[in-house]
Amino acid sequence: MSQSKLDIIRKKVREHQNDTRYEHTLGVMYTAAALAMRYNEDMDKALIAGLLHDCAKGYSSQMKLDLCREYQLPVSEAEEKNPGLLHAKLGAYLADKEYNITDEEILDAITWHTTGRPDMTLLDKIIYIADYIEPNRNQAPNLDNLRHLAFIDLDECLYQILEASLQYLLSRDEVIDPMTEKTYLYYKDVFQKETGKE
Numbered sequence: 001m002s003q004s005k006l007d008i009i010r011k012k013v014r015e016h017q018n019d020t021r022y023e024h025t026l027g028v029m030y031t032a033a034a035l036a037m038r039y040n041e042d043m044d045k046a047l048i049a050g051l052l053h054d055c056a057k058g059y060s061s062q063m064k065l066d067l068c069r070e071y072q073l074p075v076s077e078a079e080e081k082n083p084g085l086l087h088a089k090l091g092a093y094l095a096d097k098e099y100n101i102t103d104e105e106i107l108d109a110i111t112w113h114t115t116g117r118p119d120m121t122l123l124d125k126i127i128y129i130a131d132y133i134e135p136n137r138n139q140a141p142n143l144d145n146l147r148h149l150a151f152i153d154l155d156e157c158l159y160q161i162l163e164a165s166l167q168y169l170l171s172r173d174e175v176i177d178p179m180t181e182k183t184y185l186y187y188k189d190v191f192q193k194e195t196g197k198e
Helices: 004-014 017-041 043-052 060-068 077-081 083-097 104-111 122-133 143-152 154-171 178-195
Strands: none
Touching: 004 017, 017 043, 017 122, 043 083, 043 104, 043 122, 043 154, 060 083, 077 083, 083 104, 104 122, 122 143, 122 154, 143 154, 154 178
16 A cells, blocks of 8 residues: 555544544554554554544444434444443444545454454454554553563553453453454463463
8 A cells, every 4th residue: 555545544543543543543553553663554444443443433422323223233232331342343334434445454453443253364463453552551450461472472562352352241241242252261261272281
């Protein structure tokens, strides 16, 4: 992708995000690019997916629900209770319709960056992890270790983030998307088979 096309997308994203969200978006974009270089993923795809991963985040909960209904995107019971979860699938839809991104790998990485999914692609993992470890994040526990681990063992980093995210949601009695649990259990099994650890 040409630099000018990336700049056009970046300017459009900037118009729809406040300063804090935009700083996070740039952090994810650059972290995704670094991980793509490390793991031989297509860097353009990582840059675009990182730049657009939260393109629907700024809408209100009601607007997210309304837009999903308007665009005939399925809304699960968990998403009905916690419409914040909808920004991922709505973002993938807008990436296609508003930003002219048709690459399915990019759209999938945007779709699954919040919950993950079993058997994620390399790009899925990169965007999911970059969203969690980007430099502007400072609330999650164990971030320094996870940032280091991301460049050594992507799958173990993914598993640790999934575990931490699930524990956080359970501790706050938040609505948990069933896909988050499925993804965690899938990668827990993968991790245990690979390492023999519990």
